[in-house]
Amino acid sequence: MFGYSLSDLGSIVVMQGFSGLSLFSVLLLMALGLAIIFGQMGVINMAHGEFMTIGAYTIYMIGKVTEQYFPAFLPYYFFFAIAAAFAIAFIVGYLVEYLMIRHLYRRPLDTLLATWGLSLIMQQIFRSVFGGREVSPNLPDWLMGSWSVSDTIDIPINGMVVMVVTLVVTGGVVAFMFKSRWGLKVRATTQNRVMAGAVGINTNMVDRMTFAVGCGIAGIAGAAFTTIASTGPTSGSQYIVDTFLVVVFGGATSILGAVASAFSIAQAQSILTFFLTNAMGKVVTLLVVIGILMMKPEGLFASKVRK
């Protein structure tokens, strides 16, 4: 068929399938943090990409320290570093909410502008601290190779790691939102802030935690992406457009929507890019998204938004 052998085509189908799934987990991981913040609080966090960059630099820093002082630990440090990335992004998010966001809840358009300004400030801080050049985190060897299933099939190990991280984080978020007491408070506040306050929920605290958790998840995403993409002061801005695309398409308020939207966008883009050129793949995907949004402006899955 087309001058290619059947086994070749078979391998390509397998690898292409994996590549679509891998893109799906990347998109979902990017969008989760934003979806929580946007969905539960109605805050459009333009600095989302920079919280990812915090995660990426955390990996870089911890990698450096490990290399210097605990070289034997190098093959395993990555998982601890991911936890640290969550913690640091969480703390920064917590402070940002306290210092900035909470003063702007009644002015959603201003949060847009303020968080955009925040993203510029953060970029400049990264540049001043780490320098303008891109850095390459010292990633363990086992993470960067491929798993040769057969002669013609190679599955990227970093892709699998991102996938596992995405599964764990998504599972964690769902459990947090629907099984934990905190999740209950978050959902209550989303549905009716005044009523939630009346039954004794500290809604300010809920907001702060929600924002911080969203930022922490962005930190995890950034940490995971050091295995597949760049680490520099402006790396975060590479993701922000796709992130918004996934969240808006999925219906801003629903985690299930984010999953469905990431999956459909990833598969469409991956398959179209294979058969068309890179640019055309993206164009067609965007056109379809625009078309669907025109018919369903609230996205694939919409639920109740806080008024």
Add this chain to the structure above:
Amino acid sequence: MRMAQPTIEKGLHMKKRWKVNQWRRAVVAAMGVALSVTMADSIAAGPPTSKVNTTGLAVTDDTVTVGILHSLTGTMAISETGAQEAEKLAIDQINAMGGVLGRQIKFIQEDGASDWPTFAEKAKKLLENDHVAAIMGCWTSASRKAVLPVLERDNGLLYYPTFYEGLEQSKNVIYTGQEATQQVFAGLDWVAKTKGAKTFYLIGSDYIWPRTTMKLARKYIETVLHGKIVGEEYAALGSTQFGSTINKIRLKKPDVIYAAVVGGSNVAWFKQLKAAGITGKKQTLLTLSVTEDEAHGIGGENLLGFYSAMKYFQSLDTAENKSFVAEFKKKWGADAPIGDVTQAAYEGPWIWKAAVEKAGSFDTDKVVKAEESGTITFDAPEGKVYLESNHHLKTRLRIGEWRADGQADIVYTSDYIMPNPFPKGY
């Protein structure tokens, strides 16, 4: 200093006064020394200002001011950091040697902020408010194109360091990087000859430089090398997903992947190639867009065994280069990588100095005339370079094979290649 003295002393305790007096004496003495040094300098200096500067540039009896215009903020800061560092190093070294026409070079640095209209605005400020004698700057073609009309209107001088697509030659610009024909043809010859390459897969970022370069490459591969192009692909700037593209490449099995992906995409591209099992061991890949600067971000282990076509590599084993690398690291830190563009940026101030001295004047028209004489040369770290009358440098092309430590072994050096910014038939 003296004016402020009484008020300072009033507030001091008597006990401390003798200390202050002593300090003051030391300062006065130091100032005296400094003054006599500058006096001596200006006496030793070259021709009078009225002679070397007839167009109102910022030239005094002992200083001349130039501009440095690169992005210090925004996406391009990643790439432009090294260039402005090298320019400052060159200026320091020239000053230590006595300056240009007996004048010390001062510089005014402006931030283009990765934004092309800002570049134009800042160039205008440098030329019209500061009256700089020359500008070292720009990195992307887009920023150069934005600055060009300003330069031509105000008759300024720009020293542009990046390898670029060619198809341009302005009276007001000296291009110290290679234009496309210098970078593309010799590299393709090399890969066809040593690797017996017949089939090529072209991939680049989607903007003017990769597209023009690939157009030249396609024509050269098809008509001169009689090879075959099995795929041509452009990824959006900033795109980080190459999974599908890599699968296409696996299916087509090209002898050579010929790449010009830039910026953050470059990192993603090489990391994902490695993760897909496409490594230097199994696949020949020749790239036009990886210097030591990029290698720093990509990580040497992801580049191992791939090839870059550049005019300069930091590992170049010559005395000139070793002293350049040592000086650069002394000034900017041991970790600072030195790439092709950094070295080309270093050439800018030196070529300007040579041209000014040949012209005996800072006036743009006279400097340009000296530059177009075809006699300006410079013993650069990359080896001797010749400034041709078409404002580009005659240089060599080198092929470097990447090592795991982010440095390249030079495996091939071409003969000198004449710059040809307007190739016929392309």
